[in-house]
Amino acid sequence: MSTDQSAIPAEYSIVVDGLTKTYGDFKALDRVSFEVQPGEIVGFLGPNGAGKSTTMKILTCFMAATEGTAKVAGYDVHAESAEVRKRVGYLPENVPLYDEMLVWDYLKFIAEVRGVAKPAREERIEEVIERTGLHNVVHKEISELSKGYRQRVGLAQAIIHKPEVLILDEPTTGLDPNQIIEIRDVISEIGEEKTVIFSTHILQEIAAVCDRIVIINRGQLVADGTLDALQDAVGADGLEDVFRHYTAGETEEGRSAIS
Numbered sequence: 001m002s003t004d005q006s007a008i009p010a011e012y013s014i015v016v017d018g019l020t021k022t023y024g025d026f027k028a029l030d031r032v033s034f035e036v037q038p039g040e041i042v043g044f045l046g047p048n049g050a051g052k053s054t055t056m057k058i059l060t061c062f063m064a065a066t067e068g069t070a071k072v073a074g075y076d077v078h079a080e081s082a083e084v085r086k087r088v089g090y091l092p093e094n095v096p097l098y099d100e101m102l103v104w105d106y107l108k109f110i111a112e113v114r115g116v117a118k119p120a121r122e123e124r125i126e127e128v129i130e131r132t133g134l135h136n137v138v139h140k141e142i143s144e145l146s147k148g149y150r151q152r153v154g155l156a157q158a159i160i161h162k163p164e165v166l167i168l169d170e171p172t173t174g175l176d177p178n179q180i181i182e183i184r185d186v187i188s189e190i191g192e193e194k195t196v197i198f199s200t201h202i203l204q205e206i207a208a209v210c211d212r213i214v215i216i217n218r219g220q221l222v223a224d225g226t227l228d229a230l231q232d233a234v235g236a237d238g239l240e241d242v243f244r245h246y247t248a249g250e251t252e253e254g255r256s257a258i259s
């Protein structure tokens, strides 16, 4: 695991305890609890509207929980959000990129905002460009990039400050099969030294990349374990079978308000 930041050594990189989030009278998350160990790559699965993005937004301090607590890298997301933000990298579902900026200028800007100090800043930008395969487009405007390269820029901004924990919300959505494999490889490589939690609807991706799977359904955690353990637990054959077992019949429209 990376020790770039002066983090308090934590047994777990992520501890989520009884997390609940309501939007008006709608319960999007209902007492969700799980832990992630340092260096683990965890796949976060669930049908549309299950509560994956909501969980990720809380873990990255973009949104407050209604009840429950979450700690990232040993710090509370509510009480110690500045410490959490230093140690977490986040690729949101829709990456907010500045279209008119050149890739290099954008990464320089993010590095400054993230406190990557000179003289190491340029070297760090080069490292991130190398790692995310952006060298061919560094002098292009972001508006000119394909979806796959935009995702790479999104990943680059998420790792530029050497976070201990990386949270990626559907990093491969909308990519072609080649791009999916390339981004997956980048995630695997990054995961060798970071804790990663990422959501996806592409089940093969989970099997290829993740150490562990967390499944969320209607705002509740319904499964947590390795693929083998989850298959054995329900007598399923493959992750698709596991997923259907825990989430079959769910639609976002079927969700009810708090009773």
Ligand SMILES: Nc1ncnc2c1ncn2[C@@H]1O[C@H](COP(=O)(O)OP(=O)(O)OP(=O)(O)O)[C@@H](O)[C@H]1O
Pocket (backbone or CB within 6 Å): 023, 026, 028, 046, 047, 048, 049, 050, 051, 052, 053, 054, 055, 252, 255
């Ligand atoms: N700002 C909001 N106001 C009201 N309801 C919301 C808001 N954000 C999310 N929701 C609802 O909360 C539920 C969980 O949404 P969330 O985006 O966390 O799901 P998800 O698992 O990430 O779904 P997807 O796979 O479609 O991205 C959904 O029913 C969604 O409509």
